[in-house]
Amino acid sequence: MNSTTIIKLTLLLTLFINFTSCNGEPKQICDIPQNVTYNDQIASLIEVHCFKCHAQDVYKEKASRNKIFDYSSLKKSGESGQLIGSITHAQGFIPMPYRKGVKIDSCAIEMIKKWVKLGMQE
Numbered sequence: 876m877n878s879t880t881i882i883k884l885t886l887l888l889t890l891f892i893n894f895t896s897c898n899g900e901p902k903q904i905c906d907i908p909q910n911v912t913y914n915d916q917i918a919s920l921i922e923v924h925c926f927k928c929h930a931q932d933v934y935k936e937k938a939s940r941n942k943i944f945d946y947s948s949l950k951k952s953g954e955s956g957q958l959i960g961s962i963t964h965a966q967g968f969i970p971m972p973y974r975k976g977v978k979i980d981s982c983a984i985e986m987i988k989k990w991v992k993l994g995m996q997e
Contacts, residue, residue, distance in 0.1 A: 905982035911990040913946045913997045920986060921949060924972070924979045946997050953991045962987060 899943070911917065921943060930935065931944045942948040943958070952958040960968030964986050970978075978984065990996075 903981055905985050906987050907982070907989055911986060911993055913949070913990070913995065916986055917949070917990050918946075920979075920983050924983060926971065927967070950995045951983055953995050959988055 908916070925943060926933075927944045929941065931942075934942055934944065941952075941954055949958065957968060959965070961971040962977055962979055964970040972979065
């Protein structure tokens with residue numbers, strides 16, 4: 876092989892690795908603690924991302940009576956799979972936030988998924 880061919884192959888390999896490794900977007904690094912609890916992490920995430928429609932004073936009008944504003948209600952949603960299905964926009968679930976077309980931030984999703992996986996501690 877001549878040097879021009881080696882340079883072209885190296886360039887192609889570099890481009891291939893760059894495009895397949897991160898699809899041109901930097902991967903977000905999430906700071907998720909080993910132990911995730913409702914009181915320490917999840918309640919504030921739910922308040923920020925969900926209370927516009929799911930807060931205690933508005934959920935009956937805006938969220939079809941889906942209560943997730945307290946620990947026991949959110950835990951039921953986590954146990955049923957509805958919480959993770961909705962925030963990840965999984966097929967068969969109503970995507971949340973509703974009619975936004977975008978998911979909540981990926982670190983918040985990962986934090987909630989870990990909370991559910993760890994048994995949804997209060």
